[in-house]
Amino acid sequence: MGALNRVNENTWDIPTSRLRGMRVPGRIFLSEKLLSSIDLATIDQIANVSMLPGILDYSMAMPDVHLGYGFTIGGVAAFDPQEGVISPGGVGFDINCGVRLMKTNLTREDVVPHIKTLTESLFHKIPSGVGSKGQFRVNDTQLTDAFLHGSEWAVESGYGIEDDTKNCESAGFMKGGNPEKVGVKARQRGRPQFGTLGSGNHFLEIQYVDKIYDPVAAAAYGLYEGQVNVMIHCGSRGAGHQICTDHLQNLNEAVKKYKIDIPDKQLACAPAESKEAQDYYEAMICGANYAWANRQVIMHWTREVFENFYGKDVDELGMKLLYDVAHNVAKYETHTVDGKKKDVYVHRKGATRAFPAGHPEVPQHYRDVGQPVLIPGSMGTPSFVLKGGPRSMELSFGSACHGAGRVMGRGQAKSNMSGEAIREELARQGITVRADKPSVIAEEAPSVYKPSDEVVDVVDQLGIANKVARLIPIGVIKG
Helix, strand or coil, X not given: CCCCEXXXXXXXXXXXXXXXXXXXXXXXXXXXXXXXXXXXXXXXXXXXXCCCCCEEEEEEEEEEEECCCCCCEEEEEEECCCCCXXXXXXXXXXXXXXXXXXXXXXXXXXXXXXXXXHHHHHHHHCCCCCCCCCCCCCCHHHHHHHHHHHHHHHHHCCCCCCHHHHCEHHHHCCCCCXXXXXXXXXXXXXXXXXXXXCCCCCEEEEXXXXXXXXXXXXXXXXXXXXXXXXXXXXXXXXXXXXXXXXHHHHHHHHHHHCCCCCCCHHHCCEECCCHHHHHHHHHHHHHHHHHHHHHHHXXXXXXXXXXXXXXXXXXXXXXXXXXXEECEEEEEEXXXXXXXXXXXXXXXXXXXXXXXXXXXXXXXXXXXXXXXXXXXXXXXXXXXXXXXXXXXXXXXXXXXXXXXXECCCHHHHHHHCCHHHHHHHHHHCCCEEECCCHHHHXXXXXXXXXXXXXXXXXXXXXXXXXXXXXXXXXXXXXX
16 A cells, blocks of 8 residues: 555554654554555544654554544554643543453353353343443442542442452552543433443453463463353443543643644644643543443353352352453553653553563563453454563554454444344354344444454564464353
């Protein structure tokens, strides 16, 4: 593609000559095989991000990249805290949409004969779909605690066990949240939605491990072939969406106030140290913490379904959290820039943190192998567990892909595909799918995504994140 310069087998650069005003080049981690999945609009969106003040090194995109709001989905950018900006477009509306993987000591043979019953039970236990409301209604005090303490609050409220928070990115909550920066409407939307999957590409999947790539890392993570696990993919629901919406209005005004020249109004931002940027950042942290609490509650209810079905408790079933990662968040982190340690604001929009072995923010029990990196597939395609790779800090500010990446819009998918036909085809493959309506299955069909294995191969070959295990779905609840 003429708009890109090839750096190596899996790296392509967008030169600063592409668009006037680019401060740094764009950089896309993409194989030649996946090159056809990216269009000029997406390339220009990556280039647009490079025009933001204080951006460092590159405006980056992962191999699952596709068009998003402001930043591409799969976009990564780091900003100088004094000269740079904070932008909601680099986080997204679903703040801390993320993935959680819970292990069991059940095998495929223990679960497959009962998969329809288990899937149906989970579907009725955990609400899904647009506007879904949960059985857990919090009051204002509880909501504030969730905004401040995330998974920790949920566990202390009886929705989990102490070890759960040890196996989350940032221990399941970010410090620095300020509930006073969260508006009334965001609170109203968030209050009834704890323990709900929501809609879109969110899901709960019962999966089994069918292949181990790295026996040492797999042993450290407690994974083995034939083992059944549960993957949960969801975020901050209406609370996060409203936080983003509310603060975008303030930041649109901030662009004028601080005379920031942006190529796209979706890149509304403010200087990182400004009141407007910090107000958003403190509210975003609340949204991220809400998401961690939400996934914690969903996992607790998943455990209850398995306990009731098998007549065993959590310990007997081995239902322990392997890890939980965020992939729509901005974080204040320390990285090496131009050979020197520097604190920066890293925006990851549809990108997963992937810290390598030895990094102090990796839980102690995983530190020798690296942070678990969870990459979901889509109903009929594999999910992957990877570990933070040796080159992640050097290449991508410690970031990897977050999924397969769409190649077809939801509207087009619903027009072109039959949800019932897809469900029947998946059933023939041994995958039970449960959704509120067939259109949900159509818009999330496996074929509307890039092949998950090809996306994962790119970050694996680059040393950003290395493959540990492959997981195959057998029971799916779609949001």
